[in-house]
Amino acid sequence: MQTQSVATARNLNWPLMHNNITRADLDAVIEFLKQDNPILTQSVNVRAFEKEWCEWLGVKYSVFVNSGASANLITLGAMRELYGPGEVIVPTLTWVSDIASVLQAGFKPVFVDINPRTLCMDNEEVLRKITPSTKAVFLTHVLGYNGLSQRLLDELKARNVPLIEDVCESHGATFKGRKLGNFGSVSNFSYYYAHHMSTIEGGMVCTNDQSFYEAIRMFRSHGMVREATSDQVRNSYKEKHPDLNPDFIFAYPAYNVRSTEINAVIGRSQLKRLDANNEIRRRNLKLFLDGLDSTKYRTDFDLEGSCNYAFTLILQRPDTALRDKVERAMRQAGVEFRRGTAGGGNQLRQPYARKYVGDREFEKYPNVDHVHFYGYYIGNYPDLETEKIGELCRLLNPL
Ligand SMILES: Cc1ncc(COP(=O)(O)O)c(C=O)c1O
DSSP, rough: HHHHHHHHOOOOOBOOOOSOOHHHHHEEEEEHHTSSOOOBBBSSHHHHHHHHHHHHHHEEEEEEOOHHHHHHHHHHHHHHHHSSSEEEESSBBBOHHHHHHHHHHTEEEEEOOOOOOTTTTTTTHHHHHHOOEEEEEEEEEOOOOOOOOOHHHHHHHTTTEEEEETTTTTTOEETEETTTTTTSSSEEOOOOTEEEESSSSSSEEEEEEEHHHHHHHHBTTTTTTGOOOOOHHHHHHHHHHSSSOOOGOOOOOOBOOOHHHHHHHHHHHHHHHHHHHHHHHHHHHHHHHSSSOTTBBOOOOOOTTTTOOOEEBBBBOHHHOOOOOOOOHHHHHOOEEETTTTTBBGGGSSSSHHHHHTTTGGGGGGHHHHHHHHEEEEETTTOOHHHHHHHHHHHHHTO
């Protein structure tokens, strides 16, 4: 306790995220707005951002939308329209929109516990839960950790089960040297303020599959056929529906989840420094985990290829007294944190999920339940002063 009071003498003033939209980004917006009559709705900057994102990620097609949740929503909506109903295997530790999008599209979610070393779905449990009704595996790369193994990829390919990657929390993280978001038949990103890069709000759907790309473009804009880039797709609808004005053919019961030129200008400016920022984040996470007392806190995360906008602080044991001390110490030191990590912990404990899967289902997933009660995330941003990382570890270790 003595060490604690010495270390908390200083307020660390450490938010979850800091300065993620910089002066340079704001200046880019100001420059853009200096034009006479700029087009503000989705136009050349959205297209340029999509192209630059494709180049950065290494995929053929990207569709910019107004949030990561929208990316999830239209991905699952398009899958349901194209491939029909069935089951989708989902994580218990993820953001609500990953489960909500599955439910909203009319799929049955099948839940999987986490691997404590990656916080992502336990790959063996995923494979055990595949049935003839499985339409997809929707895997979240949690807080910058890679959730893939070669065995999972090989098995999914052999069993012809599509993989959807949610990379909303893991921009720049890799598996075997390739960026996450390249392995699924489709991948989703978020540019919410607290993530690796921000467009204020925003998201991206990425794929190498041209027909899925055309469907996603339509899904982004009310299901409108004129949004398709392929003449063949547009003409086939025109020919089949001669009674309709070709400007107003709605192929799918979809949404408007478009973003704007201003968000795309910010995204293009941000992308220029994403890799450099991610290098700092990688170094910071290692410093944090190296500094923690591994008898009290988990430090054995699988760091290979990881790229984390948040530190994961997870107690080794379900020790409520230690948990209370940790929370008190961080509050006193001005360190913002989120219990349960990014999505609030075990999704199956949430009221919306209990309604679908029953009130006691959450009990079957002990690994995520541990993180729910004894896990935290703390901000890891590029201008975080490195000495604060050591100070926080020195504060936490004696507790
Ligand atoms: C894994 C995951 N998926 C989807 C989302 C939704 O992204 P957004 O906040 O941009 O809607 C989040 C959000 O934080 C997330 O962490």
